[in-house]
Amino acid sequence: MTIRADAASEVGTPTPSAPTPHDEVLRVADGALTVAAREGVTIASEADRVVLTAATEIVLQVGQSTFTLRADGTILLNGRRMSLVAPAMIDINPEPAPGSAGGAP
Numbered sequence: 001m002t003i004r005a006d007a008a009s010e011v012g013t014p015t016p017s018a019p020t021p022h023d024e025v026l027r028v029a030d031g032a033l034t035v036a037a038r039e040g041v042t043i044a045s046e047a048d049r050v051v052l053t054a055a056t057e058i059v060l061q062v063g064q065s066t067f068t069l070r071a072d073g074t075i076l077l078n079g080r081r082m083s084l085v086a087p088a089m090i091d092i093n094p095e096p097a098p099g100s101a102g103g104a105p
Contacts, residue, residue: 026033035041043050052058060067065079084090 008080054072059069066076067098068074068076068078070076
């Protein structure tokens with residue numbers, strides 16, 4: 001299904017869902033969903049978090065810069081220049097918390 005901001009047209013048929021009184025749900029039974037706009041697209045939650053979920057990977061791309069999260073736990077940052085900024089400290093290989101699997105090998 002494709003939804004375009006520059007035209008009031010939809011290609012494909014969304015699967016009906018049973019939303020709660022305060023939710024709006026768009027489901028596509030087969031294929032991909034594309035949202036395209038000539039201007040900006042904003043996804044926001046004013047009261048809670050925003051969750052993006054994918055089976056294999058999530059890619060954020062702006063120009064030649066990419067941020068990729070893969071299902072195997074790999075995180076890739078790719079860009080011409082990278083800056084890490086924090087008001088206090090950035091831990092590159094912090095000690096894992098007791099019982100966790102994180103930290104340096």
